[in-house]
Amino acid sequence: MTTFFEFGLRKETTKALTDMGFEEATPIQDQAIPIALSGADMIGQAQTGTGKTAAFGVALAEKLEEENNKVQGIVLTPTRELAIQVAEELNKICQHTKIKTLPIYGGQDIGRQIKALKRGPQIIVATPGRLMDHMRRRNIRLDNIKMVVLDEADEMLNMGFIEDIEFILNEIPTQRQTLLFSATMPKAIKELSNKFLVNPKHVAIKPKKMTAPNIEQQYIEVPEKQKFDVLCRLLDIHLPELAIVFGRTKRRVDELSEGLNKRGYSAEGIHGDLTQGKRDSVMRRFKNGSIEVLVATDVAARGLDITGVTHVYNFDIPQDAESYVHRIGRTGRAGKTGLAITFATSREMGHLKTVEKVSKGRISRRPIPSFAEAIEGQKKMTVEKLLATVESNDYNNYKGLAEQLLEEVDSVTLLAASLKLLTKEPNNVPVKLTGEPPVGTKGGYKGKSGRGGKGGNFRRSRSKKGNNRDRGGKKPGGFKKH
Numbered sequence: 001m002t003t004f005f006e007f008g009l010r011k012e013t014t015k016a017l018t019d020m021g022f023e024e025a026t027p028i029q030d031q032a033i034p035i036a037l038s039g040a041d042m043i044g045q046a047q048t049g050t051g052k053t054a055a056f057g058v059a060l061a062e063k064l065e066e067e068n069n070k071v072q073g074i075v076l077t078p079t080r081e082l083a084i085q086v087a088e089e090l091n092k093i094c095q096h097t098k099i100k101t102l103p104i105y106g107g108q109d110i111g112r113q114i115k116a117l118k119r120g121p122q123i124i125v126a127t128p129g130r131l132m133d134h135m136r137r138r139n140i141r142l143d144n145i146k147m148v149v150l151d152e153a154d155e156m157l158n159m160g161f162i163e164d165i166e167f168i169l170n171e172i173p174t175q176r177q178t179l180l181f182s183a184t185m186p187k188a189i190k191e192l193s194n195k196f197l198v199n200p201k202h203v204a205i206k207p208k209k210m211t212a213p214n215i216e217q218q219y220i221e222v223p224e225k226q227k228f229d230v231l232c233r234l235l236d237i238h239l240p241e242l243a244i245v246f247g248r249t250k251r252r253v254d255e256l257s258e259g260l261n262k263r264g265y266s267a268e269g270i271h272g273d274l275t276q277g278k279r280d281s282v283m284r285r286f287k288n289g290s291i292e293v294l295v296a297t298d299v300a301a302r303g304l305d306i307t308g309v310t311h312v313y314n315f316d317i318p319q320d321a322e323s324y325v326h327r328i329g330r331t332g333r334a335g336k337t338g339l340a341i342t343f344a345t346s347r348e349m350g351h352l353k354t355v356e357k358v359s360k361g362r363i364s365r366r367p368i369p370s371f372a373e374a375i376e377g378q379k380k381m382t383v384e385k386l387l388a389t390v391e392s393n394d395y396n397n398y399k400g401l402a403e404q405l406l407e408e409v410d411s412v413t414l415l416a417a418s419l420k421l422l423t424k425e426p427n428n429v430p431v432k433l434t435g436e437p438p439v440g441t442k443g444g445y446k447g448k449s450g451r452g453g454k455g456g457n458f459r460r461s462r463s464k465k466g467n468n469r470d471r472g473g474k475k476p477g478g479f480k481k482h
């Protein structure tokens with residue numbers, strides 16, 4: 001394994017990486033950093049959670065001029081949350097230099113962004129739609145751009161951003177360096193790279209399977225109507241630190257988060273119809289642990305790096321293998337382990353097998369957990385909490401009361417009653433979700449063909465019919481959301 005010192009980086013960059021706790025380069029960093037530093041165009045592919053951000057971040061930190069207050073680097077991301085996160089990571093990597101990174105994305109006050117742009121950031125991390133707004137208003141000059149990074153390039157194509165990306169790239173001087181990153185690289189990427197990259201070097205850390213090795217993958221065959229109860233049981237059994245539950249549509253996400261709250265879980269939803277303020281506050285509270293379950297559409301499937309996500313639940317099976325790989329990749333990052341569980345109805349079993357085959361991982365079958373197992377899980381949690389309180393030594397105010405009670409009731413009875421009180425027994429508050437058609441069968445959504453990978457027409461035509469899936473930056477009528 002290579003340490004960052006071996007790349008011959010300037011000391012400001014190596015110091016920042018050390019401050020960030022990075023000791024050795026990950027395999028993608030090991031291979032991509034020297035190529036990016038050499039000035040070559042590059043296509044970089046490596047599994048989720050393996051440090052692609054820092055791979056291009058280090059190159060940006062090294063190659064841009066800190067004394068020059070013109071925008072010299074642009075990173076495009078498919079979602080707003082990812083733009084914010086990537087900008088944060090780049091600011092960390094550049095913390096000992098004068099290089100500043102600004103995220104610009106839809107839904108945020110444009111006046112504020114204009115002011116921030118005037119302060120002269122060297123790097124901009126943007127969603128395509130909002131960057132184009134600024135370009136049209138001439139708030140941003142792109143003639144000093146030296147390096148362009150397309151993060152999650154394939155997703156930007158899936159979302160129908162192809163014309164926007166072409167428009168943006170056509171406005172940037174051609175002597176720039178262009179880098180393209182993702183964990184998945186479907187064929188459509190080839191056309192884009194043929195058009196906009198010059199003799200790109202391919203760096204692919206491609207193990208046998210697309211999914212990261214430290215994610216345990218399971219599925220449960222469960223009828224649509226039982227999914228919600230099964231999810232609650234699993235949450236009680238697994239006791240995740242933080243969990244992400246993926247639902248297919250915005251309505252689904254709303255109904256699921258409402259239902260989970262009714263059953264006593266602290267859950268919030270995130271999807272593209274919420275205001276940016278709400279999206280930001282949900283993400284903030286999830287990151288700081290005040291929400292335990294994030295319910296999300298695919299808007300949260302790509303790139304998000306949230307420490308503490310131990311479990312991912314595909315409440316609705318993803319549309320295709322790529323979506324599966326990215327969704328489950330929100331756990332098991334940076335060497336940590338994670339558990340991903342996918343629900344499939346009997347009619348979706350064929351689709352599940354296809355996802356398993358294409359992603360080349362093994363998804364093992366698990367039975368529907370019982371109510372008794374759920375109670376056992378909760379009891380375990382109570383005992384853990386109780387023992388932690390014993391350890392903390394912070395109960396002396398209660399000792400007198402305990403002695404009084406022990407004069408009346410025997411110790412086992414008292415403790416058993418206390419344990420019952422402390423245990424959140426699974427409740428059965430009725431929760432009704434609107435049914436979703438199965439994926440991969442007639443009447444449902446079709447795997448790949450439904451993604452509109454090339455032209456993006458899918459997105460627009462579906463939205464006209466009132467589909468409320470969450471892939472797509474363009475509202476009917478051609479407005480852009482991102």
Ligand SMILES: Nc1ncnc2c1ncn2[C@@H]1O[C@H](COP(=O)(O)OP(=O)(O)OP(=O)(O)O)[C@@H](O)[C@H]1O
Nearest residue numbers: 022024025026048049050051052053183303305334
């Ligand atoms: N060399 C390193 N040593 C230790 N941790 C690292 C290193 N490089 C990156 N990380 C950490 O690993 C985590 C995942 O990195 P990152 O988000 O860049 O992954 P990614 O490859 O872009 O994944 P995805 O495909 O999901 O976008 C981050 O928390 C990051 O800070």
Ligand SMILES: [Mg+2]
Nearest residue numbers: 052053151303
């Ligand atoms: Mg990433």
